[in-house]
Amino acid sequence: ILSYKYFGALGADPARIASYVLAGIGFIGGGVILKENHRVLGLTTAASLWLTASVGMAVGIGAYDLAATGTILGLLSLLLKNIEKRE
Template sequence: MLATLLGGALGVEREARNQAAGLRTHTLVSLGACCFTLSSVYTEELLRMGANPSGTQTDISRIASQVVVGIGFLGAGVILRHGEAVRGLTTAANLWLTASVGLACGLGLYLAAAVTVALALLSLVVLRPVSRILSPEEGRHGGRHSKPPEGRNSEDGPPTGEDEESRPR
């Protein structure tokens, strides 16, 4: 339950910014990572209780490492190219972090998961104005305009209008 709530907290911020991966995506990533972790932990317990065929061993870190690798594919799906600009990097990083929150909850590291979510929300919300001061060009960091500045990357913000250059090839 905590993984679902904490993942949802991260998703609310992305949903409020009208990102492709929002509340439901973040909730499901955290819950799924938690379930994979619990499955891994309980598999080890089952094998320890003698339910294993002779010589069978388990390593709970294997599932966790595959979650970390697998989440990259989901993150890649929210990174979009609009001409020279790249959008969705913050949302992809947030999905990656959300998976770590689910893993931490699955391992019973509730304080670590909660502190991670708090720090992530601080980064997403509080550092946005700082980012705008450091790189003030129009449209960066969630600003609204019709087309990204030529030759510049944009951390996040709503996708711009559909054009031929923005479609994956």
């Protein structure tokens, strides 16, 4: 998604493009999740993939403040997860 100004020329709907990107990333994330011995693995990786796609789309439409906020919150959640595991 480069800019809203191109959507008029292409006849594309930005919401539809975003939904297809997130659906595709959802399938990739679903492939990352594994179940092994009554444990589910890969949920954090799948969520990180989805967040990365969302941040990329925010940058693509020029919402840099939203992308920065998403990046910071994503990094904080990953750091807090590591702190929680240590205890």
